[in-house]
Amino acid sequence: MTKPFEKSFEKSVAANKRLHDLIPGGAHTYAKGEDQFPEDLAPVIARGDGAHVWDVDGNEYIEYGSGLRAVSLGHCHPKVLEAVRRELDRGTNFVRPSIIELEAAERFLTSVPTAEMVKFSKNGSDVTTAAVKLARAVTGRRLVAICSDHAFFSIDDWFIARTEMSAGIPGEIADLTVGFPYGDLAAAEEMLRRHDGEVACLILEAATQQDPPAGYLEGLRDLAHRYGALLIFDEMITGFRFAESGAQGLYGVTPDLSTFGKALGNGFAVSALAGRRELMERGGLRDSRERVFLLSTTHGAETHSLAAAMAVMDVYAQEGIAARLHELGDELAAGVRAAAAAAGVQDHVLVRGRASNLVFATLDANGVPSQAYRTLFLRELILGGVIGPSFVVSSALTADDIARTVEVVAKACSEYRAALELGSPDPWLGGRPVKPVFRRYG
Incomplete structure (x- = not known):
């Protein structure tokens, strides 16, 4: 059932209001919109390092789907930043x-x-x-x-x-x-x-x-x-x-x-x-x-962006990044599926996709995709220190990150099981359900 926040989100709530006052939609990409996250649980990010981000309230998260799948090496990758800094000193x-x-x-x-x-x-x-x-x-x-x-x-x-x-x-x-x-x-x-x-x-x-x-x-x-x-x-x-x-x-x-x-x-x-x-x-x-x-x-x-791209391509080739992404994704998918099975929700919490590009599906008691159950799942992940609209991995994730993510998923699956038994996820939502991006009206 819904419980008091284990984290403070006061500054994120205030920042989201200011974002909406000044920016249509409160973000520059609809997929990052506040409506894609549970009500009052849409953290506003202050910084990132590797596979972790921190919000304006100081909460730390393991991050998935970074930058809508863009940040596949993790934030602040040293070789990318080195290449960018070098070009900035030469003009852009x-x-x-x-x-x-x-x-x-x-x-x-x-x-x-x-x-x-x-x-x-x-x-x-x-x-x-x-x-x-x-x-x-x-x-x-x-x-x-x-x-x-x-x-x-x-x-x-x-x-x-x-x-x-x-x-x-x-x-x-x-x-x-x-x-x-x-x-x-x-x-x-x-x-x-x-x-x-x-x-x-x-x-x-x-x-x-x-x-x-x-x-x-x-x-x-x-x-x-x-x-x-x-x-x-x-x-x-x-x-x-x-x-x-x-x-x-x-x-x-x-x-x-x-x-x-x-x-x-x-x-x-x-x-x-x-x-x-x-x-x-x-x-x-x-x-x-x-x-x-x-x-x-x-x-x-712009020279610095092209330098970043060249550094990315070099890192991928030198460090076998594509293979690492698949290895990390396989490990995460196995852990999530095991956690769902242990909670008896393996037919409702699903991991799909290529290992380097995992998404999760949240199905109701009838096996139909549910925004309400997605809200429950996202809410439990965020409160547990895991954020992302997917399970898309970056190469900066560690074995400890994967293990911690699976622990948080296990708790979320336990709550999911309780909601299925009750016949409704509503007591876990804390507000309106998350919404699909493409919809005709608000």
Whole structure:
């Protein structure tokens, strides 16, 4: 049952109110919003070090899903900070390209050898939208086909128009985006046949919670090409976290274009559009065809962010970070599943996904996903000193961190069992349930 706080959250509650007074939504990313956490249990972070963060009240947490999966090496990684500090003393932005732009491009294409050219930007949405624009220019077609089973591709209209938060976007734009399901080649072909000659590209994550069905990615690439469309992999999550070479290297399927971000900068703002030379050159100066205004961002070549990316790629290669992420995730998943089984809630508290990218599901007595039970679970984790919307690991986690997390999960599962027996989690919520990000109204 709900009990008095074991921690003080007074300063976080006050800071959240001030955030909402000055910033729409109280955060700069909806997924970090106060509504994603239990009422009055949305810590405002003051600092981080490794896999731990401290809030403005001084509470310490083991953190998962750091920076929406971006900080895969942990906060304040010394090699990344060393590279960033070195560049800050040399200047951050110039009237002409810096030599580090060349060095970063060479380093990226060494890590992702399936790509032939790369252009850097700051946000994932920058580069996914650039990929879509380039595909439309190359094919002369209007429609974009998105994998409808994948959660997010861009803040831009071509994607957001298809969500529950489409206010402000003309309906005609939504009509330019169509969907296809993951893992079903027959359905993808039916979509391409229905819109024959109209689809510019198919965009998807190569994998999310499970590996792709055998032959699926190869088959999808062949289908796209047969119908004159391009294949785009969104590697925001899979890039580096699944493998240093991205999902395209891991699964051995080369897309026409791909987009990277998140883990690439370990929290610093950098993203990348990569792909085949003949396509990427359409946004350059050496192509005689109609020009494509591909990416032109003032801050896309900030030297310190590119230095961070280069350091990240070096650390991944030298220290086997992708393998470590999988080892840590396997250890955590086994511990959480054992704790859930011991409490008798193994059918209700689930861990899913690739070991380097774990999420948890909270199901009610009928096996249906429940925001109320998610609230109970998150609340018990936070009160126990564990914070995160997922169990996505960073390489900074220690064996002690994993063991402590499993202890906290075990207690949360005990409370979960009590709620199931009562028939309602309401006494454990402490306020309104957490909410889905994409919803039409408040």
